[in-house]
Amino acid sequence: MANFTPLSAAIGGALIGLAAVMLMLLAGRVAGISGITAGIFGIGAIDRGWRIAFVAGLILAPVAAMLAGYQVPPPEMPASWLLVIAGGLLVGFGARLGGGCTSGHGVCGVARLSKRSLTATVIFVGTAMITVALMRHVIGG
Amino acid sequence: MLALASLVCGFIFGLGLLISGMTRPTKVLGFLDILGVRTGTWDPSLAVVMAAALAVSGIGYVLAQRRPQPVFAPKFDIPTKTAIDTPLVAGSALFGIGWGLVGLCPGPALENLATLSPPIIVFCVAMAAGMIAHDMGYAKRPAAPPSGALAGADG
Known part of the structure; x- marks a missing residue:
């Protein structure tokens, strides 16, 4: 477990939890990124303001880190454009069909002790692990 | 004020994703690669992130909802x-x-736009095209639910 970073994981995770609690306390909303984002595109949506502001805050975090002198390297992405596009489509469509993603189901839903969200989380972690196993150890290996 | 509060929440959420x-x-895929347990390369960090986030939000939600309104x-x-x-x-x-193919879910994907x-x-x-494709299909169904369902049922 050479790559295990428990301290930064715990601090970062606590901040994610804090942000979710603050959004509930201040705006009365669950911090589900896919739901927040999809609502920006919604036809006839009337509450775009807070959604756009949340996503803007999300994007401003690494900008602030860069301005403060921290290195934020571009993420390592698959070389195949086909994989990038297929991944994006599946993540977007799947999150909407399933009613949430890692944040909405995995953090906010499980925190509310929702069986629905717990089920979703077990399923998407499961299919993601199977996908990585196939890509790395069957197709790639 | 709602938008400003939301901006601050997004910012803190983003810092959490960044710090963790x-x-x-590659870090996310290091967790999802469960077969890495055999070679000692598995990275349990994502589980710690989830546990810490749940500890704070689990308690915080209960306290926040004691108020009559946000x-x-x-x-x-x-x-x-x-x-x-x-559908779930x-x-x-x-x-x-999709998450396993690339190692990105919506939050980190949007944050990385920076x-x-x-x-x-x-x-x-x-990802946006996938979301819109789903939501437009939803809107076209004969018994379209009220707009709230379009904006996100769970999160």
Whole structure:
């Protein structure tokens, strides 16, 4: 477990939890990124303001880190454009069909002790692990 | 004030993803590669991120909802669905496949737009297209639900 970073994981995770609690306390909303984002595109949506502001805050975090002198390297992405596009489509469509993603189901839903969200989380972690196993150890290996 | 509060929440959420390393697809894939247990390369960090986030949000939600209403909104808007139905199962399964292919879920994908990396921009455009494709299909169904369902049932 050479790559295990428990301290930064715990601090970062606590901040994610804090942000979710603050959004509930201040705006009365669950911090589900896919739901927040999809609502920006919604036809006839009337509450775009807070959604756009949340996503803007999300994007401003690494900008602030860069301005403060921290290195934020571009993420390592698959070389195949086909994989990038297929991944994006599946993540977007799947999150909407399933009613949430890692944040909405995995953090906010499980925190509310929702069986629905717990089920979703077990399923998407499961299919993601199977996908990585196939890509790395069957197709790639 | 609602927008400013939301901006601050997004910012803190983004800092959490950044500090925990969850904006890096390779770090996420290191967790999802469960077979890495055999070779000692498995990275349990994502589980720690989830556990810490749940510890704070689990307690915090209970305390926050003791108020009669949110600070800057008229009411708490909490998902009401409880059924474990086919869309939940199928959607989550598809979402997981996409997550496993690239190592990005919506939060880190959007946050990484700050790096102006071309593959990130393409991923985010594809993700938005996937969302819109689903929501437009939903809107076209004969018995279209009220707009709340379009905006996100669970999160």
